[in-house]
Amino acid sequence: MKPLNGIRIVSVEQFGAAPYGSMFLADLGAEVIKIENAAIGGDPARRTGPHLLGDEDSQYFQTWNANKRSLAIDLRTDEGKATLRKLVESSDALVNNLRGDLPVKMGLDYAGLRDVNPAIVCLHISAYGRDNERASWPGYDYLMQAESGLMDLTGEPDGPPSRLGAPSIIDHMTGITGALGLLAAILGARASGKGCDVDTCLFDVALHQLGYAAIWNLNEGHDVTRQPRSSHFSLTPVQTFPTADGWIFIMCMTDKFWQALLDGVEARELGDDPRFADAASRHANRQALNERLDAIFRGGTSAHWLAKLQGRLPIGPVLSVAEALRNPLLTRNGMISHVPHPARADFRMLANPLKIDGQRLTQKSCSALGQDNAAILQSLSQQEEALK
Known part of the structure; x- marks a missing residue:
């Protein structure tokens, strides 16, 4: 069962945070249309090595983009903007992980899209948020670990501060946080007919991971240190x-x-x-x-x-990473998934950790850059004709 069948999400995304969250939604059955910048060859993650899958894809990219469709357009052009707005007419949500000052400038917020679809939900994932003096600042996962105090808590007491060992853990947590807020807002919009903006950012999510260490300090002045x-x-x-x-x-x-x-x-x-x-x-x-x-x-x-x-x-x-991935338990519980890719028939990924009625969610590799352009644009033309 794919419980999000029938939900369409358009995502202007790249690298890790938004793609991780929207991948969960795609795994759960939502149609996720990944908008990729045709002018620069799509999501830069497609060309991030060292393990490539042809000229315009990589294992790094597929890590965050299973089950998605790819629409390659240039949102800086009138044609690209018009295509996006047509998509929004028949979508439940628009996701972006742009710099905090860009969504308003590009018309990707609720105020810019409610005339097209009053029920649209706009999720904004940025580095520091859209409503403060850092809105225009770029930022990535490791920077947030540094400034939130997480690095200072990681490592041995007599060693230097260290990032958390898991790659992109703040990206992942921010993506999941955003996806949760997005689904809640979609439920609200379906009930009321009115959409909204949903915001989260890497910095806030990183800080939130301090958990009780923050609560102890705020209330008792208790300084938690590396152990x-x-x-x-x-x-x-x-x-x-x-x-x-x-x-x-x-x-x-x-x-x-x-x-x-x-x-x-x-x-x-x-x-x-x-x-x-x-x-x-x-x-x-x-x-x-x-x-x-x-x-x-x-x-x-x-x-x-x-x-x-x-x-x-x-x-x-x-265990080491290699030992962890060869744990027989992973085979028995289905946590290693075979996801054939055009460039590699034996391609494997980690399965989604969710199960529905005891079954793992099925996965397929993300479409090639712009592979779905013809089908999506044709459906939009038919949609436009039906409204005449």
Whole structure:
């Protein structure tokens, strides 16, 4: 089942944030028409290496654009503007991730399009928002991690600040945040007949990821700092531990799991030590506890401890990307999807993490640059004829 069948979304997008969010909507069944600038060869992500798929496509591009159609036009020309406005007549939403000052100038906001379609929802994803002194500033994911404080919280205490390891995590979170706001506004527009503008930006979303670290600071002046070995800010033991051949991560978030750990490693004497009697004591004496647990875990391999403790408490291996992608669980649960591409029949992607009625959402590669021009333009001509 594709629950968004019948919804049409036009997206003036490039690179990661808006494309990631609109890809989710496309996977869920929405018709997403990706507007690409014909004057510059489309989304620059099409030519981002190192792994290309022909002259006008890349694995980097396909990461964010599965299930979309491609319409290559130049929005700076009268013809391009007219085509976009015709599309808006029969669409539910228009998405853009342009610089914050550009949507109004290009007529891509609700005020500029409501005469064409009063129910249109316009989603704006920008670097810093459209209503402040930074509206015209360009910006990307890593800059937001830096200024939001996320980099300062990442890495070992005695090392330099680091970006989060996952590529483009703020882009992804911003895309999903925007998609959620967009769907809510579409529901509202279908009920009222009136559309609106929906805004989110990379900076706001990055800041929002601080979560309780921000709340503690705002209310208590509590400065959260980098923790050794990826430890939790207030609970122990919640961190990495070295084994005889690698690393594992253990998360004793409750006393129940602390007790399960003591039983599993056969170290009940640690529970009798007053330094580790409760959560606050364990956190206050984390270094001493680490020394005891490190000695235990170094006595066995990662596989040994996983076999002994998995299912009894939250524990997992620390894997490389290559190891993570070869985890047999991914095959069993369908998280690797085969998505044939004209340039590569055996092309694979990560499946959408959503399931509907227990089924993964189907995927197909994004159309080639401008591949859908003829079909879309013909449908617009027929739409225009029907209105005469």
